[in-house]
Amino acid sequence: xxxLNSPFVPFSPNPSIQSGVPTTTPPLSASKPSQxxxxxxxYASSRKSIYDRHLNRTQRSELSKASFAFLFGxxxxxxxxxxxxxxxxxxxxxxQGYAIGQRxxxxxxxxxGRSAKxxxxxxxxxxxxxxxxxxxxxxxxxxxxxxxxxxxxxYMLIDHEPIVNSYISVPKEMSQLNCAAFVAGIIEAVLDGxxxxxxxTAHSVFSEQFPFKTVFLIKFEExxxxxxxxxx
Amino acid sequence: MxxxxxxxxxxxxxxxxxxxxxxxxxxxxxxDYLVLAGTFHGVHAITSRISPxxxxxxxxxxxxxxxxxxxxxxxxxxxxxxFAEPHQPNIDVICRRVYELxxxxxxxxPFYQIEMPIRCEQFDRQLVAYIKPKQ
Numbered sequence: 001x002x003x004l005n006s007p008f009v010p011f012s013p014n015p016s017i018q019s020g021v022p023t024t025t026p027p028l029s030a031s032k033p034s035q036x037x038x039x040x041x042x043y044a045s046s047r048k049s050i051y052d053r054h055l056n057r058t059q060r061s062e063l064s065k066a067s068f069a070f071l072f073g074x075x076x077x078x079x080x081x082x083x084x085x086x087x088x089x090x091x092x093x094x095x096q097g098y099a100i101g102q103r104x105x106x107x108x109x110x111x112x113g114r115s116a117k118x119x120x121x122x123x124x125x126x127x128x129x130x131x132x133x134x135x136x137x138x139x140x141x142x143x144x145x146x147x148x149x150x151x152x153x154x155y156m157l158i159d160h161e162p163i164v165n166s167y168i169s170v171p172k173e174m175s176q177l178n179c180a181a182f183v184a185g186i187i188e189a190v191l192d193g194x195x196x197x198x199x200x201t202a203h204s205v206f207s208e209q210f211p212f213k214t215v216f217l218i219k220f221e222e223x224x225x226x227x228x229x230x231x232x
Numbered sequence: 233m234x235x236x237x238x239x240x241x242x243x244x245x246x247x248x249x250x251x252x253x254x255x256x257x258x259x260x261x262x263x264d265y266l267v268l269a270g271t272f273h274g275v276h277a278i279t280s281r282i283s284p285x286x287x288x289x290x291x292x293x294x295x296x297x298x299x300x301x302x303x304x305x306x307x308x309x310x311x312x313x314x315f316a317e318p319h320q321p322n323i324d325v326i327c328r329r330v331y332e333l334x335x336x337x338x339x340x341x342p343f344y345q346i347e348m349p350i351r352c353e354q355f356d357r358q359l360v361a362y363i364k365p366k367q
Contacts (some may be wrong), residue, residue, distance in 0.1 A: 066340070071344035167354065169337065
């Protein structure tokens with residue numbers, strides 16, 4: 001039943017209960033204490049780590065805005081020490097968001113359930129980002145999704161008041177900076193992960209009604225447009 | 233409820249924020265404001281020592297027939313001075329709200345250096361939006 005030469009190992013939290021396979025590996029719980037000193041994993045008194053929790057356990061949990069604001073502020077200060085210009089700072093924030101987006105995407109797809117279909121169309125994945133991803137991150141969906149008139153390969157996702165920027169006042173000498181570059185990184189990772197390679201940047205657009213309006217400019221690569229044209 | 237102006241002093245007694253909310257006020261030079269802040273800081277320290285009641289804090293309210301100044305000192309040593317018209321109730325509420333705005337829009341701003349003069353646009357905007365309707 002279980003082929004020991006197969007590269008795919010059927011998942012089981014306790015390998016000793018795989019049927020038909022005599023195993024010499026001790027059950028996971030017994031091996032943990034010896035690794036406690038070397039790993040960064042936190043173990044509860046019940047010897048369970050974060051990997052033992054159900055993935056949907058934190059689905060409805062909320063995060064304090066203040067905690068996030070302080071952490072995000074530190075991330076920006078950390079990035080600022082390492083770079084010399086605004087473009088580099090935005091790039092650093094983008095990279096930080098990218099790492100998160102890659103993992104978050106898998107989690108969101110898992111939570112969609114078995115009936116979910118993989119998005120192969122441009123509009124489909126953009127809707128996923130504007131609705132599902134945004135709601136997971138910020139509790140509200142994106143305020144607008146537009147296609148650029150001048151360039152075929154550009155789309156714009158609009159947020160009237162990005163939550164990540166709520167407490168940040170950018171000094172006048174850095175007025176070009178938009179810290180939502182972090183969110184742009186998350187979006188870019190989700191798009192890259194579903195095979196729509198692109199570049200995403202965040203731009204502040206001043207409007208009377210929404211002084212903090214941010215536009216995420218999504219610029220797709222040639223291959224995406226060609227594929228879209230074929231699928232049309 | 234008329235608020236005349238707000239001053240914020242850092243731990244060392246230096247002025248980090250000053251704003252007038254009433255046009256009729258005398259405009260002092262920025263140096264004068266710094267001197268005023270330093271003096272108040274000193275007076276506050278002295279009053280906490282000479283108080284006959286043991287364990288009391290420093291100067292809290294100074295009232296004259298032209299104005300009333302209320303000082304709110306935080307646990308971290310930052311002082312918020314609210315200048316208002318005399319016989320105003322509920323300045324405490326305003327003090328607390330200004331402290332809340334400070335904790336939000338100044339402390340959570342990654343571009344603000346602690347104990348330096350406050351140059352946060354959001355803080356100004358929120359403060360004005362809070363105080364102006366009360367005038």
